[in-house]
Amino acid sequence: MLRGQGPSENEPRSWEGIRRYLTTLQPTLIAWTAAGMTTLREVTSDHLHAALENLTGTARRQLATSLRSLFRALKRERLIFRDLARNLAVGDLTGIPRPVSSDLLAGLLDRAATPFARTASCDRRGSTR
Structure with a gap:
């Protein structure tokens, strides 16, 4: 889908970008699988926030961006019903001083x-x- 070869037309991503997304997502997806999830339709916004909870800086931004991209693609291809990652904050948000x-x-x-x-x-x- 990310290469622009899914049912919906979209701009293809580079192989390097896809590899970077998958490398970033792999620990989270493995943890969700170990917790008993069998499909990404079972993911809730609590799961997304828990995945980002202990991360800061670049690691947090990369995971949040990867999750948003993954769920956007799944929603576009109608493989999930709601894009729960749409409003996921990408930066380190601890509030405005x-x-x-x-x-x-x-x-x-x-x-x-x-x-x-x-x-x-x-x-x-x-x-x-």
Whole structure:
């Protein structure tokens, strides 16, 4: 299917790309098979999130991208009913950092102890010390 030879026409992927997807997916697919799954129709969104749960960085991005591509292809060929990986977050999402209040930030900058910290810090008016 990924080579563009399935019932639905699509742009063919390179053999290198397919090999990279399969290498990334193999441990997850083996784990699912060991857990008793016999078809990808049995995969739930909980399974997808659990597969990504302990991964970070490039490993997480590669697996998430591979899962999204796999389930997109299966959905396009009507081998599964729903693409559960469609909304799967690809990056390392731990949430957006909350802003530090200006009062707390000013107090922290006033206590900068090293010359580097003093050089890099700004006072409340935005001027460099």
